[in-house]
Amino acid sequence: MTPRLDAQMAFLTEACRLKSVNRATRLCDGSRYENSGEHSWHIALYALVLAEHAPQGVAIDRVIRMLLIHDLVEIDAGDAPIFGSHDATALQQDESAAADRIFGLLPADQAESLRALWEEFEANQTVDARFAKSLDRFQPPNQNLAAGGGSWTEYDVSYDRLVSRVGSKIAHGAPTLWDWINPRIRAFFGV
Amino acid sequence: MTPRLDAQMAFLTEACRLKSVNRATRLCDGSRYENSGEHSWHIALYALVLAEHAPQGVAIDRVIRMLLIHDLVEIDAGDAPIFGSHDATALQQDESAAADRIFGLLPADQAESLRALWEEFEANQTVDARFAKSLDRFQPPNQNLAAGGGSWTEYDVSYDRLVSRVGSKIAHGAPTLWDWINPRIRAFFGV
Ligand SMILES: [Ca+2]
Numbered sequence: 450m451t452p453r454l455d456a457q458m459a460f461l462t463e464a465c466r467l468k469s470v471n472r473a474t475r476l477c478d479g480s481r482y483e484n485s486g487e488h489s490w491h492i493a494l495y496a497l498v499l500a501e502h503a504p505q506g507v508a509i510d511r512v513i514r515m516l517l518i519h520d521l522v523e524i525d526a527g528d529a530p531i532f533g534s535h536d537a538t539a540l541q542q543d544e545s546a547a548a549d550r551i552f553g554l555l556p557a558d559q560a561e562s563l564r565a566l567w568e569e570f571e572a573n574q575t576v577d578a579r580f581a582k583s584l585d586r587f588q589p590p591n592q593n594l595a596a597g598g599g600s601w602t603e604y605d606v607s608y609d610r611l612v613s614r615v616g617s618k619i620a621h622g623a624p625t626l627w628d629w630i631n632p633r634i635r636a637f638f639g640v
Numbered sequence: 641m642t643p644r645l646d647a648q649m650a651f652l653t654e655a656c657r658l659k660s661v662n663r664a665t666r667l668c669d670g671s672r673y674e675n676s677g678e679h680s681w682h683i684a685l686y687a688l689v690l691a692e693h694a695p696q697g698v699a700i701d702r703v704i705r706m707l708l709i710h711d712l713v714e715i716d717a718g719d720a721p722i723f724g725s726h727d728a729t730a731l732q733q734d735e736s737a738a739a740d741r742i743f744g745l746l747p748a749d750q751a752e753s754l755r756a757l758w759e760e761f762e763a764n765q766t767v768d769a770r771f772a773k774s775l776d777r778f779q780p781p782n783q784n785l786a787a788g789g790g791s792w793t794e795y796d797v798s799y800d801r802l803v804s805r806v807g808s809k810i811a812h813g814a815p816t817l818w819d820w821i822n823p824r825i826r827a828f829f830g831v
Contacts, residue, residue, distance in 0.1 A: 451820055453692075454690075454693065454816070454817075454820050457689050457690060458782065458820070460689060461682075461685065461686055461689060461690075461782070462668055462782060462786050464682065464685055465667055465668035465669070465682065465783065465786070466668070466669070467681075468667055468674065468678045468682075469667065469669070469671065476656055476659055476660065477653055477656035477657070478656075478657070478660070480660065483659065484678065486677075486678035486681050486682065487659045487675065487677035487678040487681060489681045490658075490677050490678060490680045490681030490684070490708065491652075491655065491656065491659075491677065493681070493684065493704075493708055494652065494655055494708050494709070495652055497705055497708055497709075498648050498651060498652060498746070498750065499645075499648060499652075501644075502645065510701040510704070510705075513684075513701070513704060513705070513708075514688055514701075514704070517681065517684055517685050517688055517704075518685070518688075555689070559689065591649065591652070591653060592656065595653055595656070625645070626645075629642055629645050629649070
């Protein structure tokens with residue numbers, strides 16, 4: 450009998466479905482929409498490479514772990530595009546129910562610790578969560594710049610709206626990265 | 641001037657192309673081929689969840705880092721399906737040239753340390769590399785079982801060939817995981 454490993458494998462097989470959740474962002478070459486599985490890989494790699502730009506006190510391996518699991522709830526709740534309109538309360542309820550079901554596939558101790566890590570990410574209060582959230586916001590503009598507009602064009606986004614929805618979060622958790630990308634975004638929007 | 645960050649961002653934008661490298665393995669629902677970006681995410685999640693099954697001495701955060709970068713060379717060299725036929729020497733040369741170019745986009749110190757981590761993975765000698773390599777071999781059979789055959793059917797793979805190409809590596813680096821999946825694979829092949 451291997452009930453622990455059985456439960457862990459059921460969770461890992463369920464996680465495969467995140468590769469079928471499409472995001473609003475396109476790949477850097479614009480060829481198709483990005484899915485949340487490959488997105489999670491990419492921003493974990495961002496964390497690894499950009500660790501030196503994290504504010505003091507950030508534990509980068511915790512950030513990487515957080516980013517690996519941050520989108521799993523989308524298997525049930527779907528991706529809510531940052532420039533789309535959605536009911537925030539309903540989304541939070543859907544994501545909470547998704548977390549119950551998906552993390553609940555794991556042995557109880559792991560379900561609890563990974564769910565706590567996801568809630569820490571969502572709450573965006575600790576230095577680790579703030580840096581993780583910044584990277585989650587920082588990657589899409591880079592892909593949009595590479596793709597010549599991407600979801601900005603599709604959602605008819607203005608520079609001001611971008612700053613308020615995305616830029617402010619990047620600036621909060623990773624000011625160096627915002628200082629780097631802001632002039633590039635300005636140049637794209639011609640402002 | 642931000643030459644370090646410029647170089648890091650050039651690397652991270654180039655890395656996006658790994659999402660366009662298709663593997664021989666299908667998703668768990670069989671709907672399409674998996675790409676190497678989402679595969680890298682999935683096995684990093686395997687490492688996080690299955691850490692307790694790693695042999696003694698394995699540093700799981702190092703394994704996760706290794707898995708995040710292990711396939712980047714495929715951007716230039718492509719994925720070599722485990723049951724396909726390829727010239728091993730030519731592949732090694734292609735991958736080495738790919739590592740020069742891709743890790744070479746980074747600042748020199750990071751290029752060196754991430755390339756060393758990739759070479760450690762490839763050499764498969766340290767406990768961390770052996771566990772990482774085991775997970776890289778362990779995930780596809782799970783997806784094939786979920787998909788009802790997947791690449792085993794497409795490549796007309798036998799149980800014995802699977803054991804020699806895949807099972808032996810899993811058993812070497814993660815015996816607990818091989819003991820778990822082996823009876824399931826046997827049941828699938830009816831042996
Ligand atoms: Ca590979």
